[in-house]
Amino acid sequence: MSREDITLLKESLGKEELLRTLDDGEYAKTGFNYRSQATHDAIPAIAQIYLDRGYFLEMLTCLDRLADDEIFRLVYAFNRFDRCERHALDIDLKPTQAVATISQIHRSANWFEREVCEMFGVHFDGHQNLKRLLLPEDTDFHPLLKDFGRIEDAP
Amino acid sequence: MKPRKDAAALLDGETYFLNMGPQHPSMHGVLRLLLRLSGERILECEPVIGYAHRAHEKMAENRNYQMFLPNTSRVDYLGGMIYNLAYCQAIEKMLEIEVPERAEYIRVIVSELNRISSHLLWFGTFLLDLGGITPFLYTFDDREEILNILDRVTGSRLTYSYGRFGGVTQDVDQEFLSMSTAFIKRLRTHFSEYHKLVTGNVIFQGRCRGVGVISPDMARTYGVTGPCLRASGIPYDIRKAEPYGIYDRFDFDVATRNEGDNFARYEVRLDEMEQSCRIIEQAIANIPEGPIMPAKPKKRFKIPAGECYFAVESPRGLMGYYIVADGSDIPSRIKLRTPSFSNLSSMVEVLADTMVADTIAILGSIDLILPEVDR
Numbered sequence: 037m038s039r040e041d042i043t044l045l046k047e048s049l050g051k052e053e054l055l056r057t058l059d060d061g062e063y064a065k066t067g068f069n070y071r072s073q074a075t076h077d078a079i080p081a082i083a084q085i086y087l088d089r090g091y092f093l094e095m096l097t098c099l100d101r102l103a104d105d106e107i108f109r110l111v112y113a114f115n116r117f118d119r120c121e122r123h124a125l126d127i128d129l130k131p132t133q134a135v136a137t138i139s140q141i142h143r144s145a146n147w148f149e150r151e152v153c154e155m156f157g158v159h160f161d162g163h164q165n166l167k168r169l170l171l172p173e174d175t176d177f178h179p180l181l182k183d184f185g186r187i188e189d190a191p
Numbered sequence: 192m193k194p195r196k197d198a199a200a201l202l203d204g205e206t207y208f209l210n211m212g213p214q215h216p217s218m219h220g221v222l223r224l225l226l227r228l229s230g231e232r233i234l235e236c237e238p239v240i241g242y243a244h245r246a247h248e249k250m251a252e253n254r255n256y257q258m259f260l261p262n263t264s265r266v267d268y269l270g271g272m273i274y275n276l277a278y279c280q281a282i283e284k285m286l287e288i289e290v291p292e293r294a295e296y297i298r299v300i301v302s303e304l305n306r307i308s309s310h311l312l313w314f315g316t317f318l319l320d321l322g323g324i325t326p327f328l329y330t331f332d333d334r335e336e337i338l339n340i341l342d343r344v345t346g347s348r349l350t351y352s353y354g355r356f357g358g359v360t361q362d363v364d365q366e367f368l369s370m371s372t373a374f375i376k377r378l379r380t381h382f383s384e385y386h387k388l389v390t391g392n393v394i395f396q397g398r399c400r401g402v403g404v405i406s407p408d409m410a411r412t413y414g415v416t417g418p419c420l421r422a423s424g425i426p427y428d429i430r431k432a433e434p435y436g437i438y439d440r441f442d443f444d445v446a447t448r449n450e451g452d453n454f455a456r457y458e459v460r461l462d463e464m465e466q467s468c469r470i471i472e473q474a475i476a477n478i479p480e481g482p483i484m485p486a487k488p489k490k491r492f493k494i495p496a497g498e499c500y501f502a503v504e505s506p507r508g509l510m511g512y513y514i515v516a517d518g519s520d521i522p523s524r525i526k527l528r529t530p531s532f533s534n535l536s537s538m539v540e541v542l543a544d545t546m547v548a549d550t551i552a553i554l555g556s557i558d559l560i561l562p563e564v565d566r
Contacts (some may be wrong), residue, residue, distance in 0.1 A: 038351055044358075050480055065284070065497075065499070066497070066498060066499050066500065067284075067500035067502070068500060081504065088410070092412070092414050093413045093414055094414060094502075094509065094511065094528065095500075095511060095513060095526065095528045097513060097526040098523075099515060099523075099524055112502065113511075113513075113528075117411065117420070117427040117432075119432070120432050120433040122500065124500075128436045134252070142412055142414075142416035142535050143412045143536070143539075143540070144412065144413050144536060146536065147532065147533075147536045155248075159388075168241070168420070169240065169241060170241035170244040170565055170566070171241060172241075172242065179246065179249055179254075180248065180249060180524075182252075186253050186456075191305050
């Protein structure tokens with residue numbers, strides 16, 4: 037099962053501390069079979085390994101935790117078609133920190149990253165086309181930030 | 192007078208842009224495709240989306256868990272029942288609420304009816320896109336029957352809010368069950384009609400076979416799911432891969448094809464309707480008597496800090512709710528992972544190097560719901 041993939045992931049990266057295992061995900065409760073946390077510069081290598089091992093990127097989103105921990109948390113979910121193997125990967129970013137894009141590795145990340153960028157203002161280094169996706173082109177605000185306020189306050 | 196250069200020579204080596212949509216007569220909803228063309232060949236395609244963005248994810252953070260319930264069926268108005276029940280199931284998972292047996296069976300029946308109605312609408316509009324108006328009239332007749340059945344029990348025709356945390360709002364009666372049984376019988380006799388009318392048609396075959404091929408690798412890297420993925424030979428169905436509710440009790444097959452073209456997607460959806468009929472039959476045969484809600488339903492739902500990802504098989508593929516709770520009765524974040532969003536993103540590659548005339552056929556075969564893409 038995933039144990040092998042995780043071992044391989046750690047060996048390929050060479051540095052154990054880049055990928056920190058949080059827990060076994062508790063599938064019955066959270067829907068994730070496995071959960072890990074990585075530093076922001078490790079993501080392209082990790083994404084490549086997931087792709088090579090037959091996984092697809094199911095979801096990528098962001099959580100605004102600025103109020104509590106002064107971080108953005110990116111949540112990547114990788115899964116497989118042949119068996120249920122949903123792995124969550126968390127990356128914590130400081131408010132102004134950028135993260136490398138994986139849109140050249142998993143094509144589905146292209147739009148996911150554009151959406152995170154417009155909704156939260158997180159920048160993805162190396163993305164070919166990081167313009168607005170769902171909002172008008174000239175939008176200069178990030179509506180899913182907690183300090184944006186209520187939806188009625190939108191300009 | 193100088194001789195006029197003919198049009199082909201003028202265009203030789205030149206490229207130009209064509210906006211297809213957002214108000215194109217055969218475009219589904221408000222999608223705009225920015226096409227770079229050389230003659231009639233598409234060199235590049237950029238889908239421009241967001242015209243139907245209603246900020247559902249932001250709305251979720253402005254209201255409590257119950258108040259978000261009506262939003263869910265509006266995300267995908269053709270698979271509203273499945274979206275609505277999936278949200279309830281996600282919350283039930285977080286709060287560890289037991290759902291009564293009868294409610295579980297009702298959920299399966301209404302979900303599968305909803306899936307058939309979505310596929311029937313797709314069938315009709317897909318053929319409409321290809322220029323055949325008659326099949327549309329046939330499938331809408333069948334679909335109307337489903338809407339009547341669901342209207343009887345839920346009170347709505349499209350945007351159902353039938354689910355509740357722990358069960359469903361209304362019990363079904365014997366009349367509902369016999370109407371469903373009669374409908375399945377009727378639909379089965381119509382399948383052969385559909386095949387006679389459409390499947391063997393030479394023009395239809397010409398516009399579908401070998402057109403818009405999605406390879407298994409392409410499907411994986413773009414996160415394509417649902418009938419589009421199964422038409423590329425990968426038997427991935429959430430009802431089998433991680434059975435939710437009581438789907439593990441039913442005997443049904445996952446429809447697949449290997450070609451990955453428009454025709455394969457068409458065949459997969461037709462097969463799926465038959466499989467849904469099988470599931471409904473088994474559910475009707477085994478539905479027990481009993482309550483449809485837990486004995487003491489809660490009035491106020493405060494969800495302990497934590498998170499949950501819950502995926503279901505919508506008519507278009509993998510639909511996931513990622514819910515983050517902070518201990519209050521208002522969600523901290525709800526991310527909607529919608530299948531059409533990822534399926535549409537693959538068009539960048541699928542439409543490249545095809546002819547303009549095939550664009551509508553390919554898009555039609557993908558079965559896009561734009562409100563679901565834009566959320």
